[in-house]
Amino acid sequence: MKKALIHIVGGGLAGCEAAWQCLRAGHEVRLYEMRPHKMTPAHSTGDLAELVCSNSLKSMLPDSAPGLLKGEMQALDSLILEAGAHAAVPAGQALAVERTVFSRYIREALESFPGFKRIDAEVTELPPVGEGEAWIIASGPLTSQALVDQLQGLCPDSRRLHFYDAIAPILETESIDESIVFRASRYDDSGDGDYWNIPLNKEEYEAFVDAVIAAEKMPLHEFEDVAYFESCLPIEVMIERGRETLRFGPMKPVGLIDPRTGHRPWAAVQLRMENKEGTMVSMVGFQTKMKWPEQKRVFSMLPGLKDVEFFRYGSVHRNSYLKSPDVLNPDLSFKTAPRIFLAGQITGVEGYTESAAIGLLAGRAARAKVQDADFLMPPAGTIIGALYRYVTEGGLGDFQPMNANLGLLPGLPKQRGMGKPQRKALQCAKSREVFAAYLAQLSGSSQNYQQGEQGNAQAGL
Incomplete structure (x- = not known):
């Protein structure tokens, strides 16, 4: 395998997940994080994967969109889900975590790789990217203005969007x-x-x-x-x-x-x-x-x-995101710079696991590109694939931040006498089948997904 250097901007959930995917493939990673030297309106520490809003990663119920997404990410070796299981606190049917334990687990996992290096600096300029490198921008919704200007230069025909977010x-x-x-x-x-x-x-x-x-x-x-x-x-x-x-x-x-x-x-x-x-x-x-x-x-x-x-x-802060369907290739790279990838909430997804999921895909896509290989993105019949398709293709109406939800999945034919709970369960079961087939394409076997499901049960996910 050809070893490469991958630069990742942003030490949030998406950036850490992308780094994990690249490190596990044998590549070197340089992770740039401007905190604590330059803080955002919402963060309070310089910790990696700091949770600034709720400490909940949402529902673990298998017949729910958040539950499906967790199962898919677990099967794809997600660091965020691994850390979530380690730092879990009682929260009924939700996966809630102790913030400092969660963050520490992620930092220690990344630092266990000799090829990982954190650089405490603000990235204000994106240099030309050579053949043996790639950049992943996972700077989040509170991206500094200097970097926003750089990103805007990569998508001159698309406007930057924003919305207001609040914490309790x-x-x-x-x-x-x-x-x-x-x-x-x-x-x-x-x-x-x-x-x-x-x-x-x-x-x-x-x-x-x-x-x-x-x-x-x-x-x-x-x-x-x-x-x-x-x-x-x-x-x-x-x-x-x-x-x-x-x-x-x-x-x-x-x-x-x-x-x-x-x-x-x-x-x-x-x-x-x-x-x-x-x-x-x-x-x-x-x-x-x-x-x-x-x-x-x-x-x-x-x-x-x-x-x-x-x-x-509690507080309110403004979050920025790009109009990703206009500016990204199918592999989450910029149309104007195919070795620079976008990941996390700045792509137009909303939520901790959703951001990490796009980070996971961007990390796998970037490591494939530096190896001159192709990465098969998950199909739209899976939750992670539906989120990915929303980011790269958009939907009906204006492009706005999107959570994982069953409405993103392909609809099912209506059947007489079938109520909403039965339709929901059937839709989730179909999605699991599609994801199992996708894993079989990736590895030649659905065994990894079955192991992921078993791991979910053991970890309480």
């Missing part, structure tokens, strides 16, 4: 009143659940909504076109869509019984563990653009949070 607060568990806040997972009556639940009656809910409406918000620049990602809306934006929106969203009380009353509360806030010790919890779905003193005042109104202490307040 993290609380100190010991400061929560456990005589009010109760442990339970939805529909689970087998004992202590994985979530803390804050019950609200109708009057408490209405007072909370009024307080959020009246609170001071962080101002955005007047010239900025505010476009939020639909799956990560600030609670203020949800309330603008109707006073009951929170009750049918992050404050949905369905499946929860308040042990103090024996009844379902009018609304409920769920708190998810941030570490294995349970000393930190995050407010599920409570992204906010309130000013920090207002967050302290308003959230302390919630039952059981009168004396709550914050480890991190």
Whole structure:
């Protein structure tokens, strides 16, 4: 095998996953990360694969898009999924991780390869790329302006896009009143659940909504076109869509019984563990653009949070992404620079595992190119292949950030008498068959996928 040097810009999930794929193929990797010397509006450390928003990598259920994606990535030797299993904390049917353990595992895994080197520097210019090299840009949605200008030069006929993203607060568990806040997972009556639940009656809910409406918000620049990602809306934006929106969203009380009353509360806030010790919890779905003193005042109104202490307040930041279908080749390289690849959230996917998945594919595509070989991209009937096709081909309407979802998969013929759950299960089963066939094409056998499925079960994925 021809050994090559692959440069990767960005030490987030996509960049680390791409580096792992290249290192495992025997290539050398230079990973450039500007943090901690130059920070972003959302990051707080210089750690590799720092999780800046939620600590959840979403559902592990096999008949769900996030679950399917995890199974596919596991079978393709994903470092992110390996680290997720190692750093997992209880979170019901979701894969949530302890942030520092997750990051440390990824750093140590990459550093175990002698061909890996991290370079703490901001990349402000992309040099000409020789035959024995490749570059992967995985700089994320908070890419520095200097690098954005360089990327814009690679796609002169396409405009850069952006949207606003938000993160939720993290609380100190010991400061929560456990005589009010109760442990339970939805529909689970087998004992202590994985979530803390804050019950609200109708009057408490209405007072909370009024307080959020009246609170001071962080101002955005007047010239900025505010476009939020639909799956990560600030609670203020949800309330603008109707006073009951929170009750049918992050404050949905369905499946929860308040042990103090024996009844379902009018609304409920769920708190998810941030570490294995349970000393930190995050407010599920409570992204906010309130000013920090207002967050302290308003959230302390919630039952059981009168004396709550914050480890991190919520915030809103602008994310950038490229109009990838216009500028990328089918192998995720730029049409104007076929040895420079794009990976991660800047391609127009949204979510931790989605970003890592595109990093995985970009890493495999780059290592194939430096070996003068072809890499077979996964078909559209798989979740990872559907995401890839969205990035390179787009969809109907305007190009916007996309999560993994079953709507990206090819539809099934309607069958009389088949309900939505049955159709969903059948669609997922078909997707697994397509992925198994894809793996057989890659390796001549579907054994790797079967082992990946077994590994998922053993790791609880």
